[in-house]
Structures are given as structure tokens and as C-alpha cells.
Amino acid sequence: MTGATxxxxxxxxxxxxxxxxxxxxxxxxxALFTFFLHYRGQAPEVFQRSHSALDQGxxxxxxxxxxxxxxxxxxxxxxxxxxxxEIFRRLVGCAxxxxxxxxxxxYFEWSAKLSAGIDFHxxxxxxxxxxxxxxxxxxxxxxxxxxxxxxxxxxxxxxxGADTIRNFxxxxxxxxxxxxxxxxxxxLLYLLP
Amino acid sequence: xxxxxxxxTAPRTNAILIGRHTLVWALLAGITAASxxxxxxxxxxxxxxxxxxxxxxxxxRMVIREFMEVxxxxxxxxxxxxxxxxxxxxxLIGMWLFAG
Numbered sequence: 001m002t003g004a005t006x007x008x009x010x011x012x013x014x015x016x017x018x019x020x021x022x023x024x025x026x027x028x029x030x031a032l033f034t035f036f037l038h039y040r041g042q043a044p045e046v047f048q049r050s051h052s053a054l055d056q057g058x059x060x061x062x063x064x065x066x067x068x069x070x071x072x073x074x075x076x077x078x079x080x081x082x083x084x085x086e087i088f089r090r091l092v093g094c095a096x097x098x099x100x101x102x103x104x105x106x107y108f109e110w111s112a113k114l115s116a117g118i119d120f121h122x123x124x125x126x127x128x129x130x131x132x133x134x135x136x137x138x139x140x141x142x143x144x145x146x147x148x149x150x151x152x153x154x155x156x157x158x159x160x161g162a163d164t165i166r167n168f169x170x171x172x173x174x175x176x177x178x179x180x181x182x183x184x185x186x187x188l189l190y191l192l193p
Numbered sequence: 194x195x196x197x198x199x200x201x202t203a204p205r206t207n208a209i210l211i212g213r214h215t216l217v218w219a220l221l222a223g224i225t226a227a228s229x230x231x232x233x234x235x236x237x238x239x240x241x242x243x244x245x246x247x248x249x250x251x252x253x254r255m256v257i258r259e260f261m262e263v264x265x266x267x268x269x270x271x272x273x274x275x276x277x278x279x280x281x282x283x284x285l286i287g288m289w290l291f292a293g
Binding site: 009010011012013019023026027030033034037038040041056060063064067068070071073074075077078079082084087091169173176179180183184186187188190191192193 | 205206208209210212214215217218221222225228229231232233235238241242245246248249250252253256257259260261262263265266267270273274277280281284285288289292
């Protein structure tokens with residue numbers, strides 16, 4: 001087993017602090033997901049009708065972008081550990097492009113809803129839709145910015161130091177969190193029949 | 194003179210681009226397609242919704258274990274993340290089936 005494929009057994013990826021944030025965010029979103037299902041149980045017809053109004057193709061496309069960007073970041077971590085700076089930069093660049101693409105798709109999706117007179121106040125489903133996807137989009141913007149900063153990592157002609165690797169692992173963990181939350185959001189908002 | 198780096202670079206590139214993380218990406222895409230099918234044209238929407246939520250958490254765990262590299266992390270982190278996956282999954286499926 002090499003450092004290129006996985007981390008060392010018993011190795012904690014990233015800083016301890018980022019894990020507190022990641023787990024805290026997962027718990028906070030879980031609370032929001034339960035609120036969504038609670039309100040859905042109160043008005044299932046409204047939620048079913050509103051869910052049908054979402055562009056599920058765009059949701060699916062954005063899921064593809066999220067999964068691919070997460071793969072890019074996972075592969076970039078392997079490239080960094082091997083000291084392959086050029087491949088590292090290309091992979092992080094692809095992840096950033098996916099993040100920007102996700103934002104562009106979300107912009108068109110929100111715009112279409114607002115143009116059709118559907119907004120935060122339309123009903124409880126769309127209140128949750130705009131709040132949940134809005135908070136998630138904030139994560140995407142922050143994550144993309146972090147990746148753009150980390151992409152500049154420069155370790156000369158040698159191997160990256162432990163701090164450089166740990167910093168990228170921490171930023172990568174945040175990006176995988178963004179992917180993880182979208183997976184559940186996609187199921188709740190777009191897929192539940 | 195032979196360029197020995199050429200012999201090193203190809204396996205390295207393969208290690209970066211091909212591996213468990215790439216298999217996981219393909220599985221995630223496949224499960225997404227299966228979830229999509231579950232949400233369309235099924236008669237038992239209650240059961241379909243429970244399966245969709247369960248598959249979402251299967252995907253979430255794959256991201257945690259492979260992309261976040263928790264599969265190689267110390268035991269407490271593996272336990273905490275699995276508690277979240279199991280707890281959140283049971284909670285959401287329970288609410289889907291019984292809320293309202």
C-alpha cells in the first residue's frame with residue numbers, strides 16, 4: 001500500500017479542528033433535514049407538487065459535477081503526496097471548474113424559479129429549497145475559494161512538507177463535506193417521490 | 194541516455210488517476226443512476242423513498258471512507274462518522290415513513 005493510493009493506517013487526514021467543523025456541520029444539516037421531513041409530513045401534497053416543479057435534470061447534472069470534483073480532490077491529494085505538482089494543479093483546477101459549473105447551474109435554476117414567480121414565500125417546500133440550497137451554495141463558494149488558494153501550493157523540485165500536505169487535506173475535507181451534504185440534499189429535494 | 198523518469202512517471206500517474214478512489218467514483222455514479230430510477234415511475238412511493246434515502250447514506254459513507262480517507266483514520270473517527278451515517282439515516286428514513 002503506497003501513499004499514492006491511501007493515507008497511512010491510523011493517519012488522521014487534515015487538522016483536528018477541521019474535523020470538529022465537519023462533524024458539527026453534518027449534525028447541523030441533519031437537523032435541517034429532519035425539519036424538512038417534519039414539514040413534509042404536514043403537507044405531503046404540497047411538497048409532492050412542488051418537488052415536481054424542480055428541474056431534476058439540472059439536479060442530476062450538478063450531482064455529477066459534485067462527485068467528479070470530489071474525485072479530483074481525492075486524486076490531487078495522491079498527486080501531492082507523490083510530489084507531482086503539475087498533475088496536482090490540473091486536478092485541483094478541474095475541481096474548481098466543477099465548483100464554478102455547479103454555481104452557474106444553480107444560478108440558472110434559481111433564476112428560472114424566480115422568473116416563474118416562485119420564491120422563498122411560495123410555500124414551505126420552496127422555503128426549504130431556497131434556504132437549504134442557499135446555505136449549501138455558500139459552502140460551494142467558500143470551498144472553491146479555499147481550493148483556489150491551496151492550488152498555489154509550491155514545493156519546488158522536492159517533495160511537499162507535512163504542513164503543506166496537511167493544509168491540502170484540511171481544505172479537501174471541507175470540499176468532500178460539500179459533496180456529502182449535496183448527496184443527501186439531492187435525495188431529499190429532487191428524488192423523494 | 195535513457196530517460197528513467199519516463200518509466201517512473203507512468204506508474205505514478207496511474208496511481209494518481211486509477212485506484213480505489215476511481216472505482217468509488219464510478220460506484221457513486223451508478224448508485225446515483227439507481228436512485229434516479231427509484232424516484233421515477235414507481236408505484237410504492239413510500240418504499241421507494243426509503244430506498245432512495247438509504248442509498249444516499251450508502252453514498253455518503255463511501256465519500257467519508259474513501260474520499261475523506263476515514264477508512265485509514267484512527268478508530269474513534271471511524272466510529273463517530275459511522276454513528277452519524279447510521280443515526281442520520283435511521284432518523285430520516287423513520288421520519289419519511291412515519292412523520293405526518
